[in-house]
Amino acid sequence: MTHEADPISRLSARRGLRLGIMGGAFDPVHIAHLVAAQEALTQFGLDEVVFMPSGQPPHKKRRLASPEFRYRMTVAATASNPRFSVSRLEIDQPGTDYTVDTLEYLKGALQPDAVLFFITGADAVLDILSWKDPQGVLARCTLLAATRPGFDLSRLASVLASLGAGVVGTGPEAKVRVMDVPGLDISSSMIRQRIAAGLPVRYLVPDAVCDLIDSSDEYRPGSGI
Ligand code: ATP
Ligand code: MG
Numbered sequence: 730m731t732h733e734a735d736p737i738s739r740l741s742a743r744r745g746l747r748l749g750i751m752g753g754a755f756d757p758v759h760i761a762h763l764v765a766a767q768e769a770l771t772q773f774g775l776d777e778v779v780f781m782p783s784g785q786p787p788h789k790k791r792r793l794a795s796p797e798f799r800y801r802m803t804v805a806a807t808a809s810n811p812r813f814s815v816s817r818l819e820i821d822q823p824g825t826d827y828t829v830d831t832l833e834y835l836k837g838a839l840q841p842d843a844v845l846f847f848i849t850g851a852d853a854v855l856d857i858l859s860w861k862d863p864q865g866v867l868a869r870c871t872l873l874a875a876t877r878p879g880f881d882l883s884r885l886a887s888v889l890a891s892l893g894a895g896v897v898g899t900g901p902e903a904k905v906r907v908m909d910v911p912g913l914d915i916s917s918s919m920i921r922q923r924i925a926a927g928l929p930v931r932y933l934v935p936d937a938v939c940d941l942i943d944s945s946d947e948y949r950p951g952s953g954i
Contacts, residue, residue, distance in 0.1 A: 735816050735817055735818065736777070736779050736814035736815070736816050737779070737816055737818060737835065737838050737839070738838070739814075740777065740779075740839060740843075741838055741839055741840070742840065743776070743839070743840060743843070744840050744842060745840075745842055745843075746776055746777075746839060746840065746842075746843040746844070747773070747774060747775045747776050747843075747844050747846070748775065748776060748777060748778075748779065748835075748839070748843060748844070748845055748846065749766065749769045749770060749773070749775040749777065749778035749779070749846045749847075749848050749873070750778070750779055750781055750831070750832075750835070750845060750846070750847050750848065750870070751765070751766045751769075751778050751779070751780045751781065751848045752781045752783065752819075752828060752831070752847065752848075752849065752853075753780075753781075753782065753783065753849075753853075754782065754783050754793055754799065754917065755780070755782045755783075755799045755802060755803045755917070756793045756794050756799055756917045756921070757794070757799070757802050757917055757920060757921075757934055757938055757942060757948075758780075758799075758802050758803045758806045758917075758934065758935075758938060759915050759916075759917060759920055759933055759934045759938075760913065760915065760932075760933060760934065760935065761877075761913040761915045761916075762780075762806075763806060763807070763813075763935070764910055764911060764913060765848060765850065765875040765908075765910050766778040766780070766813060766848060767810075768875065768908060768909075768910045768911075769846060769848045769873050769875075769908060770812055772908055773846055773873065773906075773908075775812075775846060776812070777812050777813070777814065778812060778813050778814075778848065779813075779814050779815070779816050780803050780807055780813065780814070780815045780816070781815075781816050781818060781819055781831065782796065782799045782800050782803050782815070782817075782819065782820055783819050783820075783826070784796060784819050784820055784823075784825070784826060785826070794947040794948065795947065796820040797820075798941075798945065798947050799820075800815065800817060800820055801941060802934075802938045802941055802942075803815045805935065805937035805938055805940075805941055806934070806935045806937065806938050808937070818831065818834065819831060822834075827860055827861040827862075828847065828857050828860070828861075828866050829861055829862045829865040829866050829869070832845060832847070832865075832866060832869040832870050833865075833869065836869055844871075845869060845870035845871070846870060846871050846872075846873050847866070847870045847871070847872050847873065848873045848875065848908075849872060849873070849874060849875065850874070850875050850877040850880070851874045851875065851876055851877050851880045851882060851885055851907070852877055852880050854872055854874045854885055854905060855884065855885060855888055857872070858888060858889070858892065859888070863892055864892070867892070867904040867905070871903075871904055871905075871906060872904065872905040872906070873906055873908045874905055874906065874907050874908060875908050875910045876907065876908070876909055876910055876912065877912075878912045878913070878914040879914065882907065885905075885907075889905055915933055919933075920933055920934065921948055924942065924948040924949075925948070930942065
């Protein structure tokens with residue numbers, strides 16, 4: 730399969746870059762992922778958002794759809810937006826399973842004045858800050874925490890408080906910035922369950938993603954997912 734050069738090498742010489750990284754399993758990618766990325770782009774004046782599908786994430790025990798298929802779905806979902814792109818970094822490079830490792834790699838690959846924003850749902854901030862080296866993550870990027878239906882933000886506040894005062898807030902000094910996004914009660918798990926139950930997922934995922942799912946066996950019963 731041919732694809733454009735990895736966006737990180739394309740962006741490596743850019744001075745003053747404000748880069749959003751949208752991490753996730755994208756199993757499959759859905760419209761709430763795209764809405765969160767678009768809101769981050771607009772609300773924080775980013776130049777571009779790079780989607781970064783994970784390899785086999787340390788926290789997910791369930792077998793995921795293949796990395797190549799998750800990559801293809803993410804490329805299809807983002808193709809129409811010139812400010813969105815997809816990186817194969819975590820899929821192709823062993824040892825970038827943790828957010829802190831990915832951020833460290835990006836810091837080395839980009840210009841020293843590049844500013845990194847790691848975009849997550851509010852639930853995923855808790856995951857990131859409970860895996861490996863939370864202070865290292867916060868030293869290398871600003872975390873943008875998109876509100877997510879059903880997620881109680883006070884849980885986030887108490888975990889952040891345990892990491893040191895003053896890291897959460899809405900002001901520019903905060904290392905974790907809560908980002909209001911239109912509430913969409915959609916998850917990849919819900920989409921997988923709907924596919925397994927024979928229910929439609931069109932309009933919950935972009936059309937091109939729906940077509941890829943329809944023409945593959947990745948989420949069919951018996952595929953182990
Ligand atoms: P799963 O149900 O398999 O965990 P998911 O829908 O949470 O899938 P992920 O790939 O785990 O999707 O998430 C990637 C990122 O997108 C995470 O930071 C997650 O919090 C965020 N995200 C996913 N769905 C939403 C949503 N509906 N609103 C806001 N953020 C979301
Ligand atoms: Mg999730």
